[in-house]
Amino acid sequence: MSAGARTGEIIVDQVTKEFGDLRAVDHATLEIPGGEFFSMLGPSGCGKTTTLRMIAGFEEPTAGRIILEGRDVSYVRPGKRNVNMVFQAYGLFPHMTVNQNVAFGLKIKHVPRSEIGERVAEALRTVRMDELADRRPSQMSGGQQQRVALARALVNRPAALLLDEPLGALDLKLRKEMQLELKRIHATTGTTFVYVTHDQEEALTMSQRIAVMKEGVVQQVATPRELYERPANAFVAGFIGTSNVITLKPDAERDGMGIMNLSDGDRICAPAGLGGGREVKIIVRPERMRVWGDPDGERVSRVHGTIAEVIYLGSMTQLIIDLKTGERVTVHELNDDLKGALPEIGDPVLVQWAADSGFVIDDVGAVNVARDAATPE
Amino acid sequence: MVELAVPRSRNLAARLARKMRPFWFLCSPMGVICALFVTPLIILVVMSFQHYSIYNTQSGFTLDNFRVLFTDPIYRGVAKDTIMMATTAMVIQLVIALPLSYFIAFRAGRWELPLLLLLVLVDELNPIVRIYAWRMLLGREGIINDFLGWIGLIDHPLDWLLFTKFSVILVLSTSWVNYTALPIYASMKAISPHLFEAAADLGAGVFTRWRRIVIPLAAPGIFIAIILVYIPLFTDFATPGLVGGTSSYMLGNSVADLMLTTGDWGGGAALSLVLLGAMAIISVVAYFLSRLNQLD
Numbered sequence: 001m002s003a004g005a006r007t008g009e010i011i012v013d014q015v016t017k018e019f020g021d022l023r024a025v026d027h028a029t030l031e032i033p034g035g036e037f038f039s040m041l042g043p044s045g046c047g048k049t050t051t052l053r054m055i056a057g058f059e060e061p062t063a064g065r066i067i068l069e070g071r072d073v074s075y076v077r078p079g080k081r082n083v084n085m086v087f088q089a090y091g092l093f094p095h096m097t098v099n100q101n102v103a104f105g106l107k108i109k110h111v112p113r114s115e116i117g118e119r120v121a122e123a124l125r126t127v128r129m130d131e132l133a134d135r136r137p138s139q140m141s142g143g144q145q146q147r148v149a150l151a152r153a154l155v156n157r158p159a160a161l162l163l164d165e166p167l168g169a170l171d172l173k174l175r176k177e178m179q180l181e182l183k184r185i186h187a188t189t190g191t192t193f194v195y196v197t198h199d200q201e202e203a204l205t206m207s208q209r210i211a212v213m214k215e216g217v218v219q220q221v222a223t224p225r226e227l228y229e230r231p232a233n234a235f236v237a238g239f240i241g242t243s244n245v246i247t248l249k250p251d252a253e254r255d256g257m258g259i260m261n262l263s264d265g266d267r268i269c270a271p272a273g274l275g276g277g278r279e280v281k282i283i284v285r286p287e288r289m290r291v292w293g294d295p296d297g298e299r300v301s302r303v304h305g306t307i308a309e310v311i312y313l314g315s316m317t318q319l320i321i322d323l324k325t326g327e328r329v330t331v332h333e334l335n336d337d338l339k340g341a342l343p344e345i346g347d348p349v350l351v352q353w354a355a356d357s358g359f360v361i362d363d364v365g366a367v368n369v370a371r372d373a374a375t376p377e
Numbered sequence: 378m379v380e381l382a383v384p385r386s387r388n389l390a391a392r393l394a395r396k397m398r399p400f401w402f403l404c405s406p407m408g409v410i411c412a413l414f415v416t417p418l419i420i421l422v423v424m425s426f427q428h429y430s431i432y433n434t435q436s437g438f439t440l441d442n443f444r445v446l447f448t449d450p451i452y453r454g455v456a457k458d459t460i461m462m463a464t465t466a467m468v469i470q471l472v473i474a475l476p477l478s479y480f481i482a483f484r485a486g487r488w489e490l491p492l493l494l495l496l497v498l499v500d501e502l503n504p505i506v507r508i509y510a511w512r513m514l515l516g517r518e519g520i521i522n523d524f525l526g527w528i529g530l531i532d533h534p535l536d537w538l539l540f541t542k543f544s545v546i547l548v549l550s551t552s553w554v555n556y557t558a559l560p561i562y563a564s565m566k567a568i569s570p571h572l573f574e575a576a577a578d579l580g581a582g583v584f585t586r587w588r589r590i591v592i593p594l595a596a597p598g599i600f601i602a603i604i605l606v607y608i609p610l611f612t613d614f615a616t617p618g619l620v621g622g623t624s625s626y627m628l629g630n631s632v633a634d635l636m637l638t639t640g641d642w643g644g645g646a647a648l649s650l651v652l653l654g655a656m657a658i659i660s661v662v663a664y665f666l667s668r669l670n671q672l673d
Contacts, residue, residue, distance in 0.1 A: 057578075058574060079577055079578065079579065080580070084578055085575075089569070091572055091574065093572060093575075093576075093589075094594070095593050095594055104581075105580055152579070
């Protein structure tokens with residue numbers, strides 16, 4: 001084993017995959033330490049599934065290498081890499097029972113009979129399917145089939161488990177349950193999990209780190225919190241959580257803040273050391289905008305607007321507001337903070353937010369680093 | 378005032394007429410089956426118990442026809458040959474059809490439909506013409522012998538290519554490959570391709586893939602193919618007649634001879650019924666085996 005190889009470590013090294021003219025994956029580089037729950041997140045066609053399949057061995061990279069536990073496996077057959085995949089369509093063998101399905105991989109490796117029995121039972125216990133060991137796939141629900149597929153992969157004790165949008169076919173409640181189940185199983189087994197999804201909430205729930213991809217290019221790799229609070233560009237900011245885009249044309253600059261003055265004492269401020277009153281866009285998270293209460297911070301942007309929609313969600317309310325600048329923003333307010341009745345559609349309202357809760361997006365969509373150099377409170 | 382609705386079923390005559398409707402629908406197909414199938418079968422059964430002489434006259438009830446079939450050693454020999462040749466041809470067809478169906482079902486891409494079409498068109502050619510073409514290929518002065526002599530592989534033309542058991546099995550094996558392949562193809566299409574990826578991921582090689590996934594899941598199709606093809610193989614008389622010569626005589630030929638040459642309609646009918654019975658048993662067994670997959 002070469003130096004630095006730990007159990008379950010995966011390195012995707014400058015991998016490119018082309019299908020004819022289409023470049024599905026473009027110089028993707030990922031380093032996944034052993035035992036991590038790592039997700040690849042992005043819209044359809046972003047290359048996340050193709051990358052996963054290259055790690056699994058179902059596709060060969062056009063350029064670049066896949067390195068598993070220190071070994072270059074770019075062209076090795078799927079069955080000969082120490083990884084197992086859980087497919088979106090489960091792929092359970094319909095003519096075999098749960099036991100036989102789970103034992104399949106072990107039988108091929110000529111594991112002794114007695115050991116097979118033990119390991120299959122253990123795997124089924126881990127996914128809590130031990131009661132249904134003699135059922136056929138057609139006699140089980142989607143969620144149960146999903147767990148069996150998981151057990152079938154885990155029983156081989158792979159260095160890494162690859163999951164291709166496994167929860168897509170389940171209903172919402174079951175999906176949320178399974179998300180927590182997967183987290184629990186990951187913690188129990190300590191196997192590296194590589195998870196692909198287009199659902200950002202799902203990725204945020206389960207992952208330790210996430211790679212956000214768009215059109216074959218990795219946009220940012222970071223922890224959920226970093227992705228949300230410090231997105232690398234407009235795409236990531238827009239993909240993770242909701243974001244409001246405000247256009248700012250600064251009239252003046254003071255202490256590294258661009259200030260645009262509007263009528264009636266309204267103004268928009270943002271950390272913008274760009275120089276020369278150029279127009280910039282800023283992104284503000286909905287929970288940073290305040291409607292019933294005042295934001296913290298010295299410099300505060302304030303804009304009047306009208307309420308377009310009120311969406312009551314139990315613990316919080318989403319307010320969709322048309323600002324007098326013409327932009328439509330979403331504001332999240334906690335219902336605990338509300339004193340009095342809910343606002344109604346058409347009510348005039350004042351929206352405020354702290355100046356440095358917005359991040360500036362420049363022309364190419366990258367977040368302006370100048371924000372970090374802004375005057376602290 | 379709203380008029381009371383009267384259910385149509387009140388009227389007894391109408392009720393009766395409605396109950397008889399399924400019967401009328403079945404009448405025409407049942408009538409066809411009766412006329413074309415059941416009636417000749419009954420005639421055959423009656424004939425088999427009659428004694429026919431060479432002058433085509435009948436006389437009283439007899440079990441002789443059946444007795445001769447089971448005691449005469451000639452029939453036993455022919456039966457043995459027939460079983461051997463038909464079974465060998467069936468196995469060869471399966472060996473050809475399985476990879477062929479697999480290829481068309483999973484690997485053909487946009488050639489899938491054209492290939493299927495080709496498979497069906499193969500049978501459009503008149504079988505007699507096709508079998509005759511084999512004679513031209515296999516004969517002493519046929520194309521194969523000419524070619525082998527021309528490239529210097531042999532000095533004298535090969536005798537065993539035509540008018541032997543070899544030629545019968547060869548021609549039988551190629552006659553119904555498309556009917557063998559089609560049901561197998563159909564059952565393979567029902568296999569989700571995800572299963573192959575899942576199996577590969579778990580370490581299955583080609584052999585394991587076939588043994589544990591393809592064959593078990595295509596089994597219904599394989600048995601249907603057997604039911605469809607084994608019977609014509611067994612009762613064929615054109616093939617052994619044209620390319621079999623004197624050494625390969627099959628039960629189909631026996632029936633033809635009994636009916637057409639000897640005029641022993643009783644014997645011919647009896648043999649036909651025995652063959653029918655044997656085929657029925659094989660079909661039923663194969664049918665139940667094909668449903669093994671779906672038990673519980």
